[in-house]
Amino acid sequence: MRDGVIIGTVGTIAPTATEAAVLRALAYHQVFGHPLAASEVWDALDSPGIARAAVAAALDALVDRGIVETRPGLDRYWIAGMDAGIDLPARRAVANQRAADHLPQAEAIGRGLMRFPFIDAVAISGSLSKGVLAETGDYDFFVVTRTGRLWIARSLLMIYARRLPSREWLCTNYVVDRSALVFTRQDPFTATELATLIPVSGHRILADMRRANGWAADHRPNMAPLPVVDEPPLPLARRVAEAVFAGPVGDLADRALLALTRLHLRRRIPHARAIEASGSLVLDRHVFKGHTTEWKYRTLQLHQARLDAVDAQIGVPIDRRTDPGRVLFASAYFYRIDPKQWRIAQPYPPLGTLYAAAVAREAGFAVSLFDAGLARSEYDLLARLEADRPAMVVIHEDGFNYLTKMCLTRMRQAALRMVGLARAFGARVAVASSDATDNAALYLDAGADAVIRGESEATLHDVLDAWRAHRPLDGIAGVTHRPRTAGAEPVIEPPRRVTRDLDELPDPAWDLVDLAPYRAIWMRRHGRFSLNLATTRGCPYSCNWCAKPIYGNRYNSRSPERVVDEIARLIRSTGVEHFWITDDIFGLKPGWVQRFDALVRARGLRFRYTIQSRADLLLRDDTTLDALASSGLETAWIGAESGSQTILDAMDKGISRRQIDQVVPALRVRGIRSALFLQFGYLGETREDIGRTIAMVEDLLPDQIGVSVSYPLPGTVFHDRVRTALGAKTNWTDSDDLDLMFPGTYSPEYYRQLHRYMHHRFGAARAWAVLRGRLPETRRGGRLRGLVGLARNLPRMVLDGTRVKRLEQPRADIPSASQPAGEGRI
Structure with a gap:
């Protein structure tokens, strides 16, 4: 005994199933x-079939071992070592007595609610329903209304x-109204409320x-039967009002009140739409849920944190009611929240x-x-999480998606919330992503147990094996853990070498994906279905702005045989017609x-594909371009970046402007579409450099362009050069942010306008070339399309060009590269 509290000596004996259930309830x-x-x-x-006597015995045993505390003669139990200094x-x-004092008044108010039209059931919920009330507590009511009349009732x-x-x-x-009595969220918190x-x-x-x-019985199998209460008589005024608003008038009024409430709350509550996405705030015809915080999930996370503390105290893990052999993989890039x-x-x-x-x-x-x-x-x-109850969750970004390298803040927020949600359900959490590799502490602080640095597969295999066997992660290369x-x-464990023989890896688990909605979007917008495919990992080139947090500077390739086998299977099983080959550099080996090409032709496969490559690589020999065309290459994206050799050299790009000028016509003559990645705002870029880039595009007239501004990625030479000049914002919110986050030659708004101007000028130039016959237009309605394209782009180009000129005020504190003037046009 210590200070009147009965305690024992904490041991390392694993709790029995009953003891674990008792500890979960107490925590x-x-x-x-x-x-x-x-x-x-x-x-x-939360476990069925446990007798009351077994609970009493488990409590005694846990007290004897110092895991649970109580006081002599007091039928109250709590977990030892927590809430120090609080009686x-x-x-x-005190909270019990306060609740007892207030309950009659709350019941009277609840009965009074039945005077109002369309209210069919009222129950006391929240802390008062649990027999406790804080000094600043309130009376929470759960209300059920007539179907389709929720907003009339709530407004009253x-x-x-x-x-x-x-x-x-x-x-x-x-x-809720009577059509929404089944709760979509099925978790311990909601079950306790029920x-x-x-x-x-x-x-x-x-x-x-x-x-x-x-489903709530799975979390609370011993819940008591619902007490029967006397039903108050319904007043005449209520019955009259219900008759008046029973038909179309009531429908119109209810919808109008919903619209007004939604407008009011979205104006009053910051980030209301984001809160609605969380499910904390619900505003629809059948449900009003007015919680503006994620209290439920914070509660569940705190519950798991207390169980973590017990694990550490006794030296063995407590059962979290999860499936011990199940791993839920969760990707972390959301197309819908990247406008x-x-x-x-x-997608x-x-x-x-x-x-x-x-x-x-x-x-x-x-x-x-x-x-x-x-x-x-x-x-x-x-x-x-509710359906699978996984013991392990892996938040895994797609390392083959260039957007994930940018660590967009909206995606980071989503990934961190997913970590918290997985922890709220008792899972161990690993994160594998570019951002987590660069900012491991951020994810560990959010609740992750491990961050997989770099390439994930081999490290993840070892981490999952260790968790399954309840072993620590010490000594596993490539992981940071807490x-x-x-x-x-x-x-921080030592780094792990990347996989050299990519044929050792199994094919992607395509069967886990529901491809139907992907197909629907592609067919509706583009008339064909496309899937992504990887043939290599890594890039051996050293462009000083390009980050390689996952695969580094090594370049490893799958065999052509494995790739063609996968293509054949996907065509047969999904009917895919086009592939986006995600390699940083395709076909370097x-x-x-x-x-x-030989394997594709031998098997009679018909498909089109898109690649990323380099001008110098594609010009290496004619047989490369011929094989690409023969095997079905439709579009080659080239990292041109700039029309200025000075900027290309400053980037350590390793290509020449002459090579860019040669590769576009070389592709066109073989029927391959060319697409140029362009980048504005690099350090030292001048107006003349920008003009050279615009001139290059108008001279070459590629089929597509992708325009961005320089983005400092952690771990790059470019990032090191501008790191001290970065402000509070170090990441784009989404991929259309286009903020120049360091002091460039011009203002960030200049580069945003330049981005728009470039696209409209390019569209107008291509349309004019089609009308003049300089550029063949193979799509239907060629010259008519050219005329429409000119009419659409020319006015916008003029307007954006005017804005660019107005914003063209170089910063006095940024030196410009010394170059001859007059070579560019803008």
Whole structure:
């Protein structure tokens, strides 16, 4: 005994199943500072079939081992070593008495709500329903309305609440109509709320709701039957009002009140749309959920953190009611929350995640996938967490998607929230991404147990094996991890070498992806279906602005045979017609393209594909270009970057302007479309350099251009040069941000306007070339399309050009590169 508290000696004996269930119940309620009586522990158990006597015995055993504390003669239990300096039993007693004092008044208010039209059931919820009330606590009510009349009823409740002596006496943050009695979120928090509701009226409806949410018994199998209450008589005024608003008038009024409420809340609450995406705030015809914070998931995360503390205390893990052999892989790039990419409508499945999932499945794990690609938000992950209950979650960005290198802040926020959600469900979490490789502490602080640095597959295999065997991650190369103990510092293990023989890897787990919505988007917008494919990893070139956090400077290639086999399978199984080959550099290995072409022709495969390459590589010999054309190459994206040799040299690009000028016609003569990546704003770029780039594009007239501004990626020479000049913003919010985040020659707004101007000038130049016959237009309606293109782009080009000129004020503190004038035109 210590200070009147019964304690024992903590041992390293693994808790029994009953003891683990008791600890989970205590840890959950201790989040709120509530020690529990033995009977309350039994009520709160999440495991069925445990007798009350077994709970009492488990509590005694846990007290004897110093894991749980109590006091002589006091039927209250709490986990030892937490909430130091707080007298939990005394605080609970005060909160109990306060709740007892306020409950009659809350019940009276709840019965009074039945006077209002279309309110069919009322229950007390929140802390008051659990017999506790903080000094600043309020009365939470759960209300069920008639179907299609929720907003009429809720508006009347808001008017009534303003007339009460205190607004805290009527909080209706959860209102549903009778068509929405099944809750979409199925988690311990929601189950606890269902189990502890105190009915005021509408017992039959509330009982129906209990039955409709039978899943809650999996979390609270011992929930008590719903108490029966007397139903108050319905006043005449209510019945008259319901008759008046029963038909089309009521429908119109309800929809109008929803629209007005939505407008009001979105104006009043910052980031209301983001909160709606989380599911905390719901505004639709059948549900009003007015929570503006993620309190539920913070509660579940705190619950897991307390169980982590118990794990550290006893030296063995507590069962979290997860599937021990299941790994949920979750990609972390959301097209829907990147407006530019969603408009372009060229979504691809998360190829890197599919490779990692295939490796885990080959190692004997049961794997499932949350594909973020077309998901609405990161909170869509909850459905998979609830259904799969994975013991391990891997947040895995697609290392073959160039957008993930940019570490867009909106995607980072989504990934960090996904880490927290996975931890809230008791899973161990690993993160593999460019951003996590560069900022491991950020993800560990969010709750991740491990960050996979660089290439993921081999490291991830070892991490998952260690977790399955309950071994620490010490000594596993390529991982940064933090033990689940308070104040523990991250442990940075040595780096791991990248995989050299890519044929050792299994094919991506394509079967995990629902390709139907991808196909639908592609067919609707582009008339064909495209998938992504990787033939190599890495890039041996040294452009000083290009980051390589995943594969480094090594270049490794799959065999042409493996690639053609995968292409044949995908064509046969999915009907895909086009492939985006994601390699940084396609076909660098001598003879690879020629062998690839021979295999494609030998198997009679018909498909088109797009690649990224370099001007010097494509010009290496004619047989390379001929083989590319023969095998189905449709478009080659070339990293031209600039029309100024001075800028190309400053970038350590390793190509010449002459090579760029040669490669576009060499591709065109073979029927291959050319596309140029262009970059404005690099250090030292002058007006003349910009003019040379515009002149290059107008002279060559490639089929496409991609225009960006220089982006400082961590780990690059360019980033090192501008790091001290970067302000608070070091990442774009989304891919259309286009903010020059360091002091360039001109203002950031200049480069945004230049981006628009460049695209419209390019469109006008191509259209004029078609009309003059200089450029053949092979698509239907060639000259008519040219005329339409000129009419669409020319006015915009003039307007944007005027804005660019107005913004063309060089910064006085940025030196310009010394170059001859007059070579460019703008």
